[in-house]
Amino acid sequence: MKLDPAQRQILSLLQKDSTLSTQQMADKVGLSPSPCWRRVKELEESGLIKGYVALLDRQKLGLTTCVWVRVKLKKHSAEVLDRFEAVVKGCDEVVECYELLGETDCLLKLYLPNLEAFSAFMHNFLLKIPEVDVTHSSVALREIKNETALPI
Template identity: 85%
Template sequence: MKLDQTQRHILTLLQKDSTLSTQALADKVGMSVSPCWRRVKEMEDAGVIRGYVALLDRTKVGLGTCVWVRVKLKQHSVEVLDRFEQVVKGCDQVVECYELLGETDCLLKLYLPGLEALSAFMHDFLLKIPEIDVTHSSVALREIKNETALPL
């Protein structure tokens, strides 16, 4: 879907505050309510807007440790990757997972209460996945920037 300037403006506003009423959104964009609602609905139907969420402060809910885990798989086949993906998709601690090109096959991002939880995650979950050959973990010392809004 090719986005026009009005749609981009609507999306920018919704990324900052998805609780805006259609009236408030229309006022900020400079259009009447019905056309504004139609634009939003069109973007929802097209999958541009996937949903609406509440963004939490992870440290205030006890998830102060951010860990990146690089995973190298034993084999490179569709079956191995599919099995690995299914296991990872079912793990709540993994908030992001990417398949990569290069020496690392997958990159996992975790939010955990602390290093003890990382140890438990590794021993009780990750290292029990038979498709994994090698893992390397990096613990973030501090968060410098973490944005959820896409640059439109």
């Protein structure tokens, strides 16, 4: 979808604050409210805007530990990956999961309260998945940048 400058501005504004009213957005973009509202609706209907969410402070929720886990699967087949994906999608601690090329098959990002919770996750969940062969984990010491806004 080719975006015009107003659509780009609208998307940038919504990524920073999706609670803006149509009037506030229109004022910032330089449109009247009706055309601005129509553009937002077009972006929603096209699927470019997938939804609206509240971004929570994980530290205040007690999720102070961020762990990245690289997973190597026992076999490379569609069935194995499908089974692994289904299990991982049902796990709340896994906030991101990517299939990768190279030595690692999948990369998981976890938010947990502490290292004890990570140990429990590994022993009670991840290592019990039959498709998992080898894992390597990295604990984040501190968060330098974590943005949700995409470059437009």
